[in-house]
Amino acid sequence: MRAIRMERFGGPEVLELAEVPDLEPLRGHHLLRVSRAGVNYADVHVRGDSYLAPVTLPYTPGNEVVGRTADGKRFVGLTQGGGYAEQALVHRLTSWEVPEEVSDEQALALCLQGNSAYHLLHTVVGLRAGEKVVIPAAAGGLGSIAVxxxxxxxxxxxxxASTEDKRRLAEKLGADIVVDSTSDNLTEDITKAAGGQVQAALEMTGGATFHSVLDAVANRGRLAVYGYASGETAEVPTKVLMERSITVAGFWLPSLFSDRQALRTSMNALFGAVHEGSLHPVLGQVYPLNEASAAHANLAARTHTGKLSLDTAG
Structure with a gap:
């Protein structure tokens, strides 16, 4: 089969198309003929050797796929690498049969980023009606679902969001207020637009942006951290947390892989929301498998909107 292989860490150019052996069935897994593979910031970190979990070279990136089993059933699933390929193994605990009314592209958008958005809001910050919440990268795959x-x-x-077009998209998705994420006065812009500090916030940029968002969180507020897209992590003095009684919680979706109920609950809710029409995943550009490097360059440049994916037939 064809797959994207990394023989070294580095820029998008290290993602090379290669012929590798077909996969063998594995107990407890579904063997899928992949139709689409998702592209995520986690893959960028893997490529640059800055991912939370170390990887061993050579390596095929990709943590989510949608495809069919030999008997024709359609599944979407999470993997721990190996997704950028014509075949993938997905564990039965982290894969779900896709309802007929949900497309491949929609299912893929729900799998990693949809599940993450759901648990960031429900499980981590426990968002409640009437609260104000900050959502970053609101035109991206995760942010657009979280909105x-x-x-x-x-x-x-x-x-x-970083551009006028992305801010307009966030408004169309239902955002009450849009703020330029590139502002040099981000804290002031958030609090001014929101009419005061917010009760909850999500954060995935890191560095100075992390501190700007944290400063916009009210006393006894909650901040969920799920990335550092800038490449810079951040530290918070415990004195600040105690003085303002702020909760800062980290989140990484694989921490839920061993929970038999958490992801099943969120996927059922997400599939249901798409079916009912209350959730519309924003579908971004689809690249041929052999253009994985271009997909990574687009993602890293943050010029995209919605969910980026690879077409394994291309």
Missing amino acids: QLAKELGATVIAL
Whole structure:
């Protein structure tokens, strides 16, 4: 089969198309003929050797796929690498049969980023109706879903996005307020637009942006950290947390892989929301498998909107 292989860490150019042996069936897994593979910031960190979990070279990146089993059933699933390929093994605990009314591209958008958005809001910050919440990268795969889920919960959504087009998209998705995420006065812009500090916030940029968002969180507020897209991590003095009684919680989706109920609950809710029409995943560009490097360059440049994916037939 064809797959993207990394023989070294580095820029997008290290993602090379190669012929590798076909996969063998594995007990407890579904063997899929992959139709689409998701592209995520986690893959960028893997490529640059800055991912939370170390990888061993040579390596095929990709943590989510959708495809069919030999008997024709369609599944979407999470993997721990190996997704950028024509075949993939997905564990039965982290894969779900896709309802007929949900497309491959929609299912893929729900798998990693949809599940993450759901648990960031429900499990980590426990968002409640009437609260104000900051959602970053609001036109991206995860952020665009989080905007819609937060509105369904009855929250006031302050969406962060870097361009006018992305801010307009966030508004169309239901954001109450949009703020330029590249502002040099981000804390002031958030609090001014929101009419004060917010009760909850998500953060995935790191560095100075992390501190700007944290400063916009009210006393006894909650901040969920799920990335550092800038490449810079951040530290918080415990004195600050105690003085303001702020909760800062980290989140990494694989921490839920061993939970037999958590992801099943969120996937059922997400599939249901798409079916009912209350959730509309934003579908971004689809690249041929042999253009994985271009997909990574687009993602890293943050010029995209919605969910990026690879077509394994291309």
